Amino acid sequence: xxxxxxxxxxxxxxxxxxxxxxxxxxxxxxxxxxxxxxxxxxxxxxxxxxxxxxxxxxxxxxxxxxxxxxxxxxxxxxxxxxxxxxxxxxxxxxxxxxxxxxxxxxxxxxxxxxxxxxxxxxxxxxxxxxxxxxxxxxxxxxxxxxxxxxxxxxxxxxxxxxxxxxxxxxxxxxxxxxxxxxxxxxxxxxxxxxxxxxxxxxxxxxxxxxxxxxxxxxxxxxxxxxxxxxxxxxxxxxxxxxxxxxxxxxxxxxxxxxxxxxxxxxxxxxxxxxxxxxxxxxxxxxxxxxxxxxxxxxxxxxxxxxxxxxxxxxxxxxxxxxxxxxxxxxxxxxxxxxxxxxxxxxxxxxxxxxxxxxxxxxxxxxxxxxxxxxxxxxxxxxxxxxxxxxxxxxxxxxxxxxxxxxxxxxxxxxxxxxxxxxxxxxxxxxxxxxxxxxxxxxxxxxxxxxxxxxxxxxxxxxxxxxxxxxxxxxxxxxxxxxxxxxxxxxxxxxxxxxxxxxxx
Amino acid sequence: xxxxxxxxxxxxxxxxxxxxxxxxxxxxxxxxxxxxxxxxxxxxxxxxxxxxxxxxxxxxxxxxxxxxxxxxxxxxxxxxxxxxxxxxxxxxxxxxxxxxxxxxxxxxxxxxxxxxxxxxxxxxxxxxxxxxxxxxxxxxxxxxxxxxxxxxxxxxxxxxxxxxxxxxxxxxxxxxxxxxxxxxxxxxxxxxxxxxxxxxxxxxxxxxxxxxxxxxxxxxxxxxxxxxxxxxxxxxxxxxxxxxxxxxxxxxxxxxxxxxxxxxxxxxxxxxxxxxxxxxxxxxxxxxxxxxxxxxxxxxxxxxxxxxxxxxxxxxxxxxxxxxxxxxxxxxxxxxxxxxxxxxxxxxxxxxxxxxx
Ligand SMILES: Nc1ncnc2c1ncn2[C@@H]1O[C@H](COP(=O)(O)OP(=O)(O)OP(=O)(O)O)[C@@H](O)[C@H]1O
Ligand SMILES: [Mg+2]
Numbered sequence: 028x029x030x031x032x033x034x035x036x037x038x039x040x041x042x043x044x045x046x047x048x049x050x051x052x053x054x055x056x057x058x059x060x061x062x063x064x065x066x067x068x069x070x071x072x073x074x075x076x077x078x079x080x081x082x083x084x085x086x087x088x089x090x091x092x093x094x095x096x097x098x099x100x101x102x103x104x105x106x107x108x109x110x111x112x113x114x115x116x117x118x119x120x121x122x123x124x125x126x127x128x129x130x131x132x133x134x135x136x137x138x139x140x141x142x143x144x145x146x147x148x149x150x151x152x153x154x155x156x157x158x159x160x161x162x163x164x165x166x167x168x169x170x171x172x173x174x175x176x177x178x179x180x181x182x183x184x185x186x187x188x189x190x191x192x193x194x195x196x197x198x199x200x201x202x203x204x205x206x207x208x209x210x211x212x213x214x215x216x217x218x219x220x221x222x223x224x225x226x227x228x229x230x231x232x233x234x235x236x237x238x239x240x241x242x243x244x245x246x247x248x249x250x251x252x253x254x255x256x257x258x259x260x261x262x263x264x265x266x267x268x269x270x271x272x273x274x275x276x277x278x279x280x281x282x283x284x285x286x287x288x289x290x291x292x293x294x295x296x297x298x299x300x301x302x303x304x305x306x307x308x309x310x311x312x313x314x315x316x317x318x319x320x321x322x323x324x325x326x327x328x329x330x331x332x333x334x335x336x337x338x339x340x341x342x343x344x345x346x347x348x349x350x351x352x353x354x355x356x357x358x359x360x361x362x363x364x365x366x367x368x369x370x371x372x373x374x375x376x377x378x379x380x381x382x383x384x385x386x387x388x389x390x391x392x393x394x395x396x397x398x399x400x401x402x403x404x405x406x407x408x409x410x411x412x413x414x415x416x417x418x419x420x421x422x423x424x425x426x427x428x429x430x431x432x433x434x435x436x437x438x439x440x441x442x443x444x445x446x447x448x449x450x451x452x453x454x455x456x457x458x459x460x461x462x463x464x465x466x467x468x469x470x471x472x473x474x475x476x477x478x479x480x481x482x483x484x485x486x487x488x489x490x491x492x493x494x495x496x497x498x499x500x501x502x503x504x505x506x507x508x509x510x511x512x513x514x515x516x517x518x519x520x521x522x523x524x525x526x527x528x529x530x531x
Numbered sequence: 532x533x534x535x536x537x538x539x540x541x542x543x544x545x546x547x548x549x550x551x552x553x554x555x556x557x558x559x560x561x562x563x564x565x566x567x568x569x570x571x572x573x574x575x576x577x578x579x580x581x582x583x584x585x586x587x588x589x590x591x592x593x594x595x596x597x598x599x600x601x602x603x604x605x606x607x608x609x610x611x612x613x614x615x616x617x618x619x620x621x622x623x624x625x626x627x628x629x630x631x632x633x634x635x636x637x638x639x640x641x642x643x644x645x646x647x648x649x650x651x652x653x654x655x656x657x658x659x660x661x662x663x664x665x666x667x668x669x670x671x672x673x674x675x676x677x678x679x680x681x682x683x684x685x686x687x688x689x690x691x692x693x694x695x696x697x698x699x700x701x702x703x704x705x706x707x708x709x710x711x712x713x714x715x716x717x718x719x720x721x722x723x724x725x726x727x728x729x730x731x732x733x734x735x736x737x738x739x740x741x742x743x744x745x746x747x748x749x750x751x752x753x754x755x756x757x758x759x760x761x762x763x764x765x766x767x768x769x770x771x772x773x774x775x776x777x778x779x780x781x782x783x784x785x786x787x788x789x790x791x792x793x794x795x796x797x798x799x800x801x802x803x804x805x806x807x808x809x810x811x812x813x814x815x816x817x818x819x820x821x822x823x824x825x826x827x828x829x830x831x832x833x834x835x836x837x838x839x840x841x842x843x844x845x846x847x848x849x850x851x852x853x854x855x856x857x858x859x860x861x862x863x864x865x866x867x868x869x870x871x872x873x874x875x876x877x878x879x880x881x882x883x884x885x886x887x888x
Binding site for chain 2: 356358401
């Protein structure tokens with residue numbers, strides 16, 4: 028690693044209507060290093076990165092690129108300066124091929140047409156250079172998330188990015204994909220590309236980072252090298268209190284069956300069978316975990332159970348009653364709570380206030396309605412209570428959810444679904460994007476809800492999470508349940524193997 | 532607070548820019564813009580009668596503006612207000628001359644209800660097409676507008692034609708005076724009813740459960756489904772209410788102004804609802820001043836023509852410019868400091884219009 032500074036921030040401050048997202052931030056990125064940026068939800072990480080990539084303007088402060096002071100008015104300027112950002116929500120056109128997505132916005136031109144030959148050659152060269160392969164003709168939306176992300180990285184490299192910013196890139200990846208990503212990043216670093224890497228997963232930081240900056244409430248609390256610190260210390264610095272990173276929970280005492288699916292078959296949006304002949308049951312006071320590589324039918328499974336997707340055949344029984352398909356209201360009224368996988372699409376109405384999002388499923392019931400219509404007092408009261416209980420960082424219940432940080436948006440959904448009267452909960456990637464402190468809290472709450480009588484279906488690509496919380500583990504592979512393991516018999520290795528090939 | 536100020540900037544800015552450019556056009560066509568605008572103002576607000584005229588002109592604009600805005604909230608572009616307005620007007624005129632021997636106040640309401648129902652049913656029909664067959668409401672709306680025009684043309688030519696001796700044009704008979712809308716303290720009754728409608732629309736959207744459902748369907752259709760809302764039914768109800776507002780607008784026009792249905796009386800009124808809705812920022816309380824403003828331009832146009840010698844078409848130009856500026860938000864974001872793009876803000880098309888009240 029050279030000691031050349033490629034990016035330097037000095038005294039960056041940014042306030043949103045009185046909320047200090049960044050205050051007086053200094054930050055240095057060296058050539059060819061991987062610099063991890065850590066911090067609790069709402070600490071100001073994404074804000075800082077958006078400032079570097081020209082999406083936001085700082086209120087105060089200076090940015091130096093290769094020692095020269097620069098003003099980054101817009102994303103185009105950032106690209107010119109060699110800054111590429113990969114957002115947590117990918118910015119790709121789903122129906123385009125990888126090639127089209129990569130060159131989009133900076134297409135090589137021949138006359139009045141796009142020179143695809145030239146583009147292909149350039150991509151091949153890049154591919155060789157960095158050792159990452161990609162099928163230029165695959166339609167992006169059909170690709171696994173890990174590969175879509177690679178398209179994004181390619182896109183930045185194609186624009187000659189020397190500084191690559193990745194905002195929570197591993198949140199959506201399974202461990203194998205994460206390993207691949209890390210290999211890619213290592214190679215890029217060797218090519219003198221510098222990387223800023225945001226994550227909430229501390230072991231990743233220890234594994235890949237050359238330096239670590241910790242942010243808290245808009246301030247950088249310190250810069251470390253991985254040798255001089257450890258996960259526990261980082262967590263405490265971030266959250267400001269001791270955090271239990273690993274927990275052993277008391278085993279469940281399951282009661283009677285609350286939920287059952289029999290021979291469920293579901294098609295995906297493109298008409299292929301995504302869930303095939305799946306049967307399982309969930310009891311009261313029990314957490315059933317579904318382990319599996321993302322895209323093996325989990326989304327279709329949870330959507331069909333929640334009444335959001337047609338089922339081809341099979342039966343769903345909740346609280347002893349057979350449920351009709353495609354009737355979310357009926358499911359909810361029979362005791363379903365659901366943390367959906369796609370929080371921006373299903374879980375939240377982004378322009379609405381926190382308070383309105385927290386009553387999204389109960390808005391028509393007392394106390395949220397009274398004789399004159401909606402009852403704003405009760406709605407706000409509920410919201411204040413939940414904001415406190417779940418430590419949601421916001422100015423107040425009337426703040427629009429779109430202004431919250433990613434992790435706090437997730438907390439809004441969790442607060443709603445955990446606080447509702449229910450007997451069965453589908454938790455699909457419940458802790459995605461949450462900081463370690465919040466993960467700990469959500470896990471404890473899940474166990475508490477379980478012990479109060481709830482049946483939980485936990486879907487997660489975090490094997491750790493599945494293993495530490497579930498009482499029974501189902502492994503799903505290509506839409507089929509390939510294995511049912513009791514908690515006592517499960518090991519990381521055996522489950523991991525079934526996840527990727529369908530058998531031990 | 533800042534948001535409130537920001538939401539004023541665009542409509543007010545649009546009015547200013549449109550008038551400035553209108554002034555330039557006036558100047559280029561050889562008139563004195565100051566004189567022309569002065570005449571316009573005088574024609575619109577110069578006397579009690581001119582104020583009344585302004586309010587009369589504002590009435591159908593407000594109703595159609597409310598209709599368009601209401602549908603916007605659910606993410607629907609109700610371009611069919613024109614047809615709903617026409618059917619409402621027709622139904623009210625039929626009720627106006629057909630029903631006889633009822634006390635005046637009662638007759639007024641019967642005719643209004645007839646107009647509202649006709650527009651509402653027609654709107655609901657378009658809503659049903661959208662909700663249950665997925666047909667795009669803009670396409671069906673345009674077609675339904677033609678259907679409404681042609682059906683009413685036929686009806687006034689044949690079954691409902693005014694057969695009084697000496698009449699040679701296609702029109703319905705005059706409605707009975709018992710169904711005329713009175714002025715109250717010099718303010719046209721129709722205008723009062725449209726004000727009341729604006730308050731009602733605001734109340735429904737802001738305080739009623741239905742309003743929350745409509746807003747949710749507009750701002751996050753997938754989240755609406757997830758939360759158990761019956762999205763199709765909500766779309767249908769939205770179009771029912773939107774159509775009712777437009778139809779009621781038609782009834783007000785007949786009972787307050789025209790007193791009979793004659794093809795063509797309504798030219799473009801339904802479409803102007805779109806301008807009004809956008810100028811009023813899709814908020815009922817923005818739509819009130821927006822419709823009074825456009826109403827004033829229409830009311831003052833004659834005076835401008837007579838005393839300043841300006842073609843009244845200049846009003847159409849200004850109105851078109853207005854529509855251009857209110858929709859060209861990007862223009863203002865570039866022009867006015869502090870209105871720059873913020874994180875997460877997208878070029879607002881339909882979803883952007885349908886923001887919450
Ligand atoms: N457009 C905005 N308007 C108002 N407040 C905002 C806006 N964007 C961010 N904020 C606030 O700034 C703070 C920092 O947000 P930021 O998204 O940078 O957090 P983060 O560190 O990325 O958190 P997370 O780990 O949850 O993604 C939060 O309190 C958030 O509510
Ligand atoms: Mg973030």
